[in-house]
Amino acid sequence: MSTATKSRAPIILATVVILATVGYLAFTGVQSNKSYYVTISELQSMGNKAYVRHLRVAGNVAPGSIKRSGTNANFVLLEQGRKLQVVYQGSEPPPDTFKDDAQALAVGMYGHDGVFHATQLQAKCASKYAPKDMKPLKPTTSATATVLPATR
Template sequence: MPNPDRKSPLKIIIATVLILGTVGYLAVTGVRDNKSYYVTIGELQKMGNKAYVRHLRVAGNVAPGSIQRAGTNATFTLLEQGRTLRVTYQGSEPPPDTFKDDAQALAIGTYGHDGVFHATQLQAKCASKYAPATDQKPTTTATALPVAR
């Protein structure tokens, strides 16, 4: 006679498979939804309909005089190898302090059918801060030291 207090191993196996399947499904869909592709402005303009359904990252230099701020939002133009891209940023935080004319910027968001990149995240670094100095002369000179024998 079977013991009624003993759990069936089949029920435990089925419950384990269901739990692991659910966790696996959530992991795969979560990664897919958070994945963003890095593209250049030229690549973005050649993507066709694929550009409208993907989460993207686009980088370029901020065109001088193109920044228009409105609270925590901003509209500006990115430049990259002679190509331009209009960007609207609507984020929960204002653009970073380094976001200025000629700064290198990375916009993260989606490309709209209106031809505008709609960014929800914005990163920038000041180009002048990281550029090598071109007008300075080297301050050190190489001197041969005598070798002790």
């Protein structure tokens, strides 16, 4: 082996180790942050798989079910006649749009107790985003235009 090849070997080895480490960290980071979107009926029929996956579940907030305590909230999600008890324990309080009948998306884990334990919560109030009734425009009187001859 020549001296030039011997002097490059540590650089090549260091590059391979760094790339392998970055690849491993990227793979494990994606795996830990991956969450599956499921409906309430799919969640309830998943069996033991539901308890080990990070999930996102959407539905409408059941009227009168919201119980707030600081940044936490307990409520029920409804979707096609199915109910899901949700306990939200996040670092921030639920959004302002989180109200009765609002569409909500809970991100977290399903517990063996049959309760969805959410760490993130998104909500959208359907009535807030509905278009307003528009009044027809009043017709205006047309103005008469005077055409002047062009000058050079």
